[in-house]
Amino acid sequence: MKSRRWLIAALLFLATVINYVDRQTLSVLAASISRELGLSNVEYSNVLTAFLVPYTFMYVLAGWLVDRWGSRFGLAVFMGWWSAANALHALARGAMSLGFFRFLLGLGESGNFLAAAKATSEWFPPGERALANGLVNAAASTGAILAPPLIAFVTHLVGWRGAFVVTGLSGFVWIAAWWMLNSTRPPFGEETGRGNVRYSALWRMKESWGLLLARVFADPVWWFYLFWLPKYLQEERHFSLTAIALFAWMPYLAADFGSVVGGWVSGLLIRRRMEELRARRWTMAPCALVMPVGILAAYLPTGEAMAVICLVTFCHMAWKTNLMTMTNDVYPTAAVGSASGVVGLGSGLGGVLSTPIVGRIVDGFGYTAVFWMMGFLHIVATALVYATVRRRMAGVE
Numbered sequence: 001m002k003s004r005r006w007l008i009a010a011l012l013f014l015a016t017v018i019n020y021v022d023r024q025t026l027s028v029l030a031a032s033i034s035r036e037l038g039l040s041n042v043e044y045s046n047v048l049t050a051f052l053v054p055y056t057f058m059y060v061l062a063g064w065l066v067d068r069w070g071s072r073f074g075l076a077v078f079m080g081w082w083s084a085a086n087a088l089h090a091l092a093r094g095a096m097s098l099g100f101f102r103f104l105l106g107l108g109e110s111g112n113f114l115a116a117a118k119a120t121s122e123w124f125p126p127g128e129r130a131l132a133n134g135l136v137n138a139a140a141s142t143g144a145i146l147a148p149p150l151i152a153f154v155t156h157l158v159g160w161r162g163a164f165v166v167t168g169l170s171g172f173v174w175i176a177a178w179w180m181l182n183s184t185r186p187p188f189g190e191e192t193g194r195g196n197v198r199y200s201a202l203w204r205m206k207e208s209w210g211l212l213l214a215r216v217f218a219d220p221v222w223w224f225y226l227f228w229l230p231k232y233l234q235e236e237r238h239f240s241l242t243a244i245a246l247f248a249w250m251p252y253l254a255a256d257f258g259s260v261v262g263g264w265v266s267g268l269l270i271r272r273r274m275e276e277l278r279a280r281r282w283t284m285a286p287c288a289l290v291m292p293v294g295i296l297a298a299y300l301p302t303g304e305a306m307a308v309i310c311l312v313t314f315c316h317m318a319w320k321t322n323l324m325t326m327t328n329d330v331y332p333t334a335a336v337g338s339a340s341g342v343v344g345l346g347s348g349l350g351g352v353l354s355t356p357i358v359g360r361i362v363d364g365f366g367y368t369a370v371f372w373m374m375g376f377l378h379i380v381a382t383a384l385v386y387a388t389v390r391r392r393m394a395g396v397e
Helices: 002-028 030-037 041-069 071-091 095-123 126-181 199-204 206-227 229-235 241-247 250-271 276-298 302-330 333-365 367-374 377-388
Strands: none
Touching: 002 030, 002 071, 002 095, 002 126, 002 206, 002 229, 030 041, 030 095, 030 126, 030 229, 041 071, 041 095, 041 333, 071 095, 071 126, 095 126, 095 302, 095 333, 126 241, 126 250, 126 302, 199 206, 199 333, 206 229, 206 302, 206 333, 206 367, 206 377, 229 241, 250 276, 250 302, 276 302, 276 367, 276 377, 302 333, 302 377, 333 367
């Protein structure tokens, strides 16, 4: 059973890699697509928002569906939807059609993280859940690492439209493997449905609101580095597409290490008898205090700026891994999908609110102002967590 749960973790890792490669295809090719389709920075930010709006609000519905369908069936459905939507980007002819296909992609992608959160509660004991969630978060960064060289290579072979088709088809291969290999009842699983946990009760908990608002404040930092970093490196640091492929993966590799290290540290504290929620908070606080260093990226030479950005993405993912694992600590397994959807809504809201603001700030004041804005958001988010997340819901392991 132990080997089986790490096989499940490997499949969840791969699903999230595919998820991020699919969403990053547009980001890597943003400059080329913007030139061909005639998109301004504001129009590009509007296309991003067309993804973020359904991505955000589907968190609530997707979590509800995952609790009823189970992680096995739910993740297969969501993977199939977003993979097909990603392939359809090849048909875009302007900002409107590109935004429409981006909207379809957003409808499916949030389901990945909610099904992964539920699968983590079903397959892993509390002391291992942060590490398992860390692997899922690391997979997000791995997808971002693989995206620039992979997409650049595929684009050189088949063009940017073909790149969307190739990356989209990979999801259907994963579905076949997931369905065959995830066929055993998990050791910590519960029947689908939320048992005696009412959905409305999740919204009445201050912990739910604290975790949601923490992601509203903190996740715009990740959205910025995910959606805007390749564009920033091309426009401000004069990187070619080849240079993007060679160097843009570095911050995402640092985020990989942050995900795993953050999960390992809080797990170590738990194994040394520290209470779960306290261990998560103690791991998050130092990461938040480092984040203002990111402001220096706007002023340093390119090499030093990349090092600073790597430090920021490392700390962000170490912080985020522990925040996400709090949903496993606070809520019973039967409600983890719905609870993760409530909390994940904050991530999407942060992206929806910040992305158009970033586009207008870049057009009006340049990227330096954005680096300043991003420097202090995690401190606010951590203060919210310390103030609100203090107890576990009845029935949690």
